[in-house]
Amino acid sequence: MLTYFYRKDDQDIFSGRKRELSLLEGYLLAQRPADAHLSGLRRIGKTMLIKEFIKRRLRDRAVLPVYINLEEIAETPEDFALKFTGWHLYWHYAKGDRLPGPFLHLPSLLFEAHDKALRDALLPITQELEKARPDRQRLLQECFGFSESLARFAKRRVLLFLDEFQEIQNLTNFDQTKNILKIMRGVKDRSEHVTYCISGSIISEMEWITKDDRSPFFNQFNHIDIPPYSPQESRELIRKFIPDIDARNAGLLHHYSGGNPFYLVQLLRKTVLFLGREEETSESLIKRAFISETLSPNGLIHSYCNYLYSVSLQRAKGYGVLKSLLDAIAASESSMTQSELARELRMTQGAVRVNLKELQAIGLLTERDRRYFYNDPVLRYWVAYVQNGIEAPDFPKEKDLVSLIEELDRKYRLVSEELGREKEGTVRELMRLFAGQRVEGRLFGITRTVMLPRFKSIKRFVSDEGRTEIDVLARNGVRWAVEVKWKSKAVGEKEVSAFFQKAAAVADRCWYVSKAGFTKEAKAFASKKEMFLSSEREIGILKRELEK
Ligand SMILES: Nc1ncnc2c1ncn2[C@@H]1O[C@H](COP(=O)(O)OP(=O)(O)O)[C@@H](O)[C@H]1O
Ligand SMILES: [Mg+2]
Missing domain, CATH: 3.40.50.300 (P-loop containing nucleotide triphosphate hydrolases)
Structure with missing residues (x-):
């Protein structure tokens, strides 16, 4: 059929x-x-x-x-x-x-x-x-x-x-x-x-x-x-290739694929080929499969990146300049701003702006908080090496790749969602400062004063079957669940209620933090459910208050 x-x-x-x-x-x-x-x-x-x-x-x-x-x-x-x-x-x-x-x-x-x-x-x-x-x-x-x-x-x-x-x-x-x-x-x-x-x-x-x-x-x-795969979706696919894989290795494969099913399939095919030659699935083997698939001229991820890079640039005007922007961002250890790029490439701000817009339009970069990121972490990794002429063998042993493996975790990723992760970190830091202090309720979108608990543990939460993930779950008798969204658009009722659905089952208090604030409907919903809401502004004030 x-x-x-x-x-x-x-x-x-x-x-x-x-x-x-x-x-x-x-x-x-x-x-x-x-x-x-x-x-x-x-x-x-x-x-x-x-x-x-x-x-x-x-x-x-x-x-x-x-x-x-x-x-x-x-x-x-x-x-x-x-x-x-x-x-x-x-x-x-x-x-x-x-x-x-x-x-x-x-x-x-x-x-x-x-x-x-x-x-x-x-x-x-x-x-x-x-x-x-x-x-x-x-x-x-x-x-x-x-x-x-x-x-x-x-x-x-x-x-x-x-x-x-x-x-x-x-x-x-x-x-x-x-x-x-x-x-x-x-x-x-x-x-x-x-x-x-x-x-x-x-x-x-x-x-x-x-x-x-x-x-x-x-x-x-x-x-x-159609977003990238969730870790659970990746796991479903991974099990079809390696049925007895453990959770940690499955997580690594998901990580290196960036949740892109095409990359994941290629990575799995390569991992299975490696497994035919040697040992069992291990962190080193997965890293070598990723590196060789991406950096060896025979790797399919390599060919695809090559294609994506040239096809995307063909669509755009100003090939040479775009290439240097892409190279500079891939080579930097973090994302870059327009003025950093202008300085590094000795170009005017105006020219950099026009060309960054073009790269956004063809789908290679995104901007968040004035910083420019690759949409695709694998492509970023490929550009960083291949544009400098670095290649890997087809079936490398660990000793063939010592420095590439060592650099891998520093060079791989940094896409815009990581900024969201950084912000989760900031919120966790903030919660460590709570320590029994009292603050005005308006910082959480309510009227009465709020007594902030002294938490014993503050961390990301993943339920046993992996079905529920919560950005931060803090506990000490009472439990607070926190969702952190760092996007430029106000969060709506659908998102707030989706968070409430999953969080109310494991926490006494649900707190939604959104950079750009909330829609009217979202606020109404939150007040009905006694949820806390804070935007970037309130987080800033809270931080100053608590650090006093
Ligand atoms: N749901 C899926 N399950 C398994 N593999 C998938 C899935 N979606 C995509 N893939 C893999 O990724 C490749 C590219 O997907 P495709 O649907 O052609 O992407 P698009 O049309 O968005 O460019 C597929 O050939 C397949 O190997
Ligand atoms: Mg298609």
Whole structure:
């Protein structure tokens, strides 16, 4: 089943993504279906999620999934129109079980359309394509409309998956197709039996398409974020490769993969190869697997980083400058600010700003609190070494890598989430100063005075089965659970209540710390549940008060 679409090997290792699958099902299969947008960086698992979704619906007679990767078809408007239609027929007749070739060319496509009604529906498209100068507006209208024709013919709702959707913008460079999104929107509005699911890896472009009020697709889609794996999701995948692994080694593998399923799979394959040659799983073995997979020219992570680096930079203007910015940030022991970069590279602040913006737009860097971080810790590690010509052997022994192993924990990571971790540390320090002091309630968002406990233990909490994690759990008779969010956006009711759900079970007092404060709804919820809330400002005051 789905032999040519979803490889058996991949089907066997599919792990995690329960939340995302159920959200997707919620939207696409509802009584009143809603269009969805899957958003996540390259290789985070968007396509695999779609494949798994389609696999689970194979026997569902109410829907007909159609999957199209726009990266493969968005070269010219004519080719796009033909292949867009061809993939519809492929999914109707072949359902992922045959090679698609005959469906993607004329005239073989016509032979594949066994039903007269579908051949008739194809006619306006093929006739237009045969003209010396096709009317492209009409052509696109017809091909977008084909989804609805197929749905009516098959008496099923078409679930149209358009992967790497941002590539459709390539077609805006051609005559008569500048408004391709508008044409598609017009057809979409008239389609009653088609539900759209778009996905894309270039976050800034997808954000424009779905969230800018100048875009025809503004506010049309329900967003589903595809984040990195949680430690538990990683563990599920790891056990499929190394069933008897212990928790510590599984944690290391998760750490070095950065929660990226693609990196994790490569790292696991390499670890298993090592295991065929020697010893048992150990910290050293995992580190060597990571280093060789990333820094050896034969490593697949190495090739991928190479590809990501050059492809991303090709999309951007100003190759040389961008490269030096990336190198400088990768080489620094911590993140960097705009002025630090300007000083180091002897550039003006303005030029650095423009180029940092570009690197953010192509998805390589993020900014937090005026500092610039890599989104991808593995890429950062790769840039730091490979750009300086350092390579590793394929199956290194410990002695081959002494200095690389020694440096590994200093050189690996430092992505924006670590700033959040640092802040957890600050809050823990603060709680050590509590020691029975009294402070004004307004620092915690309430009116009465608060008596601060003297805690015996203050640390991160992970429940036995690993299902619940709490940033800080402090105890001494009473227990305080604390969540720390260091983002520039105010925390909403959903986040506060999610924290309350998990924390109220293990603590007497729930305290939410958010840099940018809270929404009105979040505050109302907190006061109902007698939770404490503090923002950056209150934390600052609290610190001064307690240190007096
Ligand atoms: N849920 C998952 N379970 C197991 N492996 C996964 C999962 N998601 C992604 N992968 C691995 O990562 C690779 C890249 O995922 P893919 O879906 O192609 O990413 P994207 O479409 O976001 O670029 C897959 O080929 C697979 O090896
Ligand atoms: Mg993909």
